[in-house]
Amino acid sequence: MTTDTAAAPETHAFEADVSKLLHMMVHSVYSDRDVFLRELISNAADACEKLRYEAIATPSLLGDDPQPRISIILDADQGRLTIEDNGIGMTAADMGETLGTIARSGTKAFMERLAAEAGKEGSQLIGQFGVGFYSAFMVANQVEVFSRRAGTEAAASWTSDGLGTYTIAAVDLSDAPARGTRVVMHLMDDAKSYAERFTVERIVKAQSGHVPVPITLFEKPDADGVDIADGAALWLKPRSEISEEDYADFYRSVAGQYDQPAHTIHYRAEGRYEYSVLTFIPETKPFDLFDPDRKGHIKLYVRRVFITDEAQILPRYLRFVRGLVDSSDLPLNMSREMIQDSPVLAAIQKGVTGRLLTELQKLSDGDAEAYIRIWENFGSVLKEGLYEDFERRETLLGLARFKSTTSQNGWRSLKDYVADLKDNQTAIYYATGSDLDRLATSPQIEGFRARGIEVLLLPDQVDNFWTTVGVDYEGKPFKSVTQGGADLSLIPLAEGIEKPTQPETEAVDSFLTFARETLAGAVSDVRASERLTTSAVCLVAPESGMDRQLEKLLASAGQLPQAALPVLEINSGHELIQALAAADDADGLKSDLAHLLLDQARIADGEQPTDARAFTERLDRLMRRSVS
Ligand code: ADP
Numbered sequence: 134m135t136t137d138t139a140a141a142p143e144t145h146a147f148e149a150d151v152s153k154l155l156h157m158m159v160h161s162v163y164s165d166r167d168v169f170l171r172e173l174i175s176n177a178a179d180a181c182e183k184l185r186y187e188a189i190a191t192p193s194l195l196g197d198d199p200q201p202r203i204s205i206i207l208d209a210d211q212g213r214l215t216i217e218d219n220g221i222g223m224t225a226a227d228m229g230e231t232l233g234t235i236a237r238s239g240t241k242a243f244m245e246r247l248a249a250e251a252g253k254e255g256s257q258l259i260g261q262f263g264v265g266f267y268s269a270f271m272v273a274n275q276v277e278v279f280s281r282r283a284g285t286e287a288a289a290s291w292t293s294d295g296l297g298t299y300t301i302a303a304v305d306l307s308d309a310p311a312r313g314t315r316v317v318m319h320l321m322d323d324a325k326s327y328a329e330r331f332t333v334e335r336i337v338k339a340q341s342g343h344v345p346v347p348i349t350l351f352e353k354p355d356a357d358g359v360d361i362a363d364g365a366a367l368w369l370k371p372r373s374e375i376s377e378e379d380y381a382d383f384y385r386s387v388a389g390q391y392d393q394p395a396h397t398i399h400y401r402a403e404g405r406y407e408y409s410v411l412t413f414i415p416e417t418k419p420f421d422l423f424d425p426d427r428k429g430h431i432k433l434y435v436r437r438v439f440i441t442d443e444a445q446i447l448p449r450y451l452r453f454v455r456g457l458v459d460s461s462d463l464p465l466n467m468s469r470e471m472i473q474d475s476p477v478l479a480a481i482q483k484g485v486t487g488r489l490l491t492e493l494q495k496l497s498d499g500d501a502e503a504y505i506r507i508w509e510n511f512g513s514v515l516k517e518g519l520y521e522d523f524e525r526r527e528t529l530l531g532l533a534r535f536k537s538t539t540s541q542n543g544w545r546s547l548k549d550y551v552a553d554l555k556d557n558q559t560a561i562y563y564a565t566g567s568d569l570d571r572l573a574t575s576p577q578i579e580g581f582r583a584r585g586i587e588v589l590l591l592p593d594q595v596d597n598f599w600t601t602v603g604v605d606y607e608g609k610p611f612k613s614v615t616q617g618g619a620d621l622s623l624i625p626l627a628e629g630i631e632k633p634t635q636p637e638t639e640a641v642d643s644f645l646t647f648a649r650e651t652l653a654g655a656v657s658d659v660r661a662s663e664r665l666t667t668s669a670v671c672l673v674a675p676e677s678g679m680d681r682q683l684e685k686l687l688a689s690a691g692q693l694p695q696a697a698l699p700v701l702e703i704n705s706g707h708e709l710i711q712a713l714a715a716a717d718d719a720d721g722l723k724s725d726l727a728h729l730l731l732d733q734a735r736i737a738d739g740e741q742p743t744d745a746r747a748f749t750e751r752l753d754r755l756m757r758r759s760v761s
């Protein structure tokens with residue numbers, strides 16, 4: 134056994150790049166200093182992993198302390214934070230090589246990027262960017278590292294105030310861990326909270342709760358430790374070793390949800406890129422589901438170290454999915470901006486999105502009930518993909534489920550719909566609105582019902598959008614029942630339903646002409662309807678016009694300066710219409726009737742009469758007549 138008593142402390146200047154980096158660390162305003170903890174814990178975990186690997190060849194390195202361990206020791210009195218591991222450790226020479234230079238490609242790239250953006254202070258960049266060991270100087274004005282390489286009988290220290298030089302010295306074995314590294318940070322005045330249990334525990338759980346090494350927190354140097362992370366990376370375990378309960382617990386911690394996962398998707402992708410995926414579909418709607426920023430919630434890990442939850446791994450329409458992706462192919466300390474541009478991430482995004490949709494597809498085939506529960510919660514979000522993700526529109530149309538006139542309680546797929554097309558039916562008909570019951574009874578779909586033609590009832594806001602982007606399914610275009618002529622004449626009436634008996638009369642014809650003149654300015658046309666069977670009137674959009682629901686939506690959002698005038702359709706075979714048409718036109722009766730029919734059509738559409746006062750007066754006159 135030898136004791137390293139050789140060299141006196143040696144002081145070195147940092148490499149120019151390191152000095153620059155350190156200068157920025159100390160002088161910039163950071164948006165998120167917490168990241169230094171993640172960096173140091175990740176180094177400690179790396180050191181344990183390296184030892185784990187070397188011990189495969191040299192088991193004696195583990196000695197009588199085989200379990201990897203990270204300890205965080207707080208000392209609020211001294212304003213000190215210590216992170217210690219029993220990993221591989223460093224010799225004095227190691228320290229000189231690694232803690233004074235910039236060897237890592239990630240940091241190199243970062244510095245290059247900084248140089249490229251010359252002039253900018255870079256503070257924001259650093260704030261969101263892990264820059265390894267040196268980030269300790271964001272919170273400490275002095276950092277001491279004591280280390281002992283596994284399998285050696287020497288210990289060394291590295292000390293710096295981050296201002297240009299560092300000092301390496303040999304130290305007594307008793308001043309270093311028996312194996313591994315101790316990093317002692319003397320906290321700056323405005324960083325003393327990093328010696329407080331609450332702060333540290335919160336950050337560690339959030340950032341490093343799943344590093345592959347257990348973490349113990351000591352509130353004081355002589356206090357008993359509390360385990361704050363168990364070191365197991367659940368997602369890396371085989372599925373057979375994970376219970377439902379484990380998944381549910383993990384789901385709640387990773388998703389911040391209190392419910393159960395409705396569906397769990399856990400797999401490992403192998404091939405060009407390797408990554409593990411553990412995602413959950415919540416059982417209930419997360420509270421931020423309809424937040425305007427539509428943020429996703431998939432965390433990105435790189436080799437078990439949390440990197441970011443801002444990577445937007447899934448498209449917005451899958452933002453209800455919670456969980457993580459752990460990649461082996463991304464560098465650990467890539468900036469978020471660089472991660473966004475990485476082809477590895479692009480491949481992961483594509484792979485995970487495709488897989489999730491496939492899994493949903495499988496679920497819909499294998500367990501329709503479970504799938505419908507998911508659709509009921511998140512269908513309106515998934516439908517955003519119909520106009521946002523052209524590439525996957527087919528798949529999404531396959532996943533979509535609808536209420537319809539055929540099945541108002543159950544759900545219909547487009548496959549179901551197309552299988553039940555009537556002879557000569559060439560389009561998929563739908564009605565949009567905000568209220569399912571009203572949709573189901575709206576006059577515009579009477580003619581479709583009479584012919585047994587299924588009409589999809591679309592009550593979600595998003596339905597007003599995807600239906601207008603030229604979607605078709607198996608070559609059948611989507612067509613709104615409230616738009617243009619119904620053109621139903623080619624499709625026979627359903628058995629047992631007869632065409633309205635009263636023929637169109639001259640009186641009705643002239644009433645139509647009269648109404649057209651009277652209502653000019655309020656409607657673009659008044660015409661006999663093909664789509665009505667029991668109601669007297671309804672409103673539809675002109676052939677080239679926008680769907681009426683979409684129009685209303687845009688108008689109410691102030692995005693539509695001039696709505697197109699609707700068409701008033703009148704059921705010319707209807708008894709009431711025939712009677713009205715034949716009535717004597719005394720005291721402006723017919724004008725009142727025309728206006729009232731229009732208002733009636735508006736009310737059936739869930740609207741108000743445009744002029745409530747005029748409406749009341751007309752109704753008033755009519756009621757007086759009926760009792761006089
Ligand atoms: P990176 O972790 O990406 O390599 P860092 O700046 O975080 O970059 O660390 C630089 C190097 O310092 C590491 O690669 C490692 O060799 C050494 N190092 C840092 N912390 C430890 C530690 N706790 N135990 C052993 N080596 C360490």
Ligand code: MG
Nearest residue numbers: 172176265266
């Ligand atoms: Mg590191």
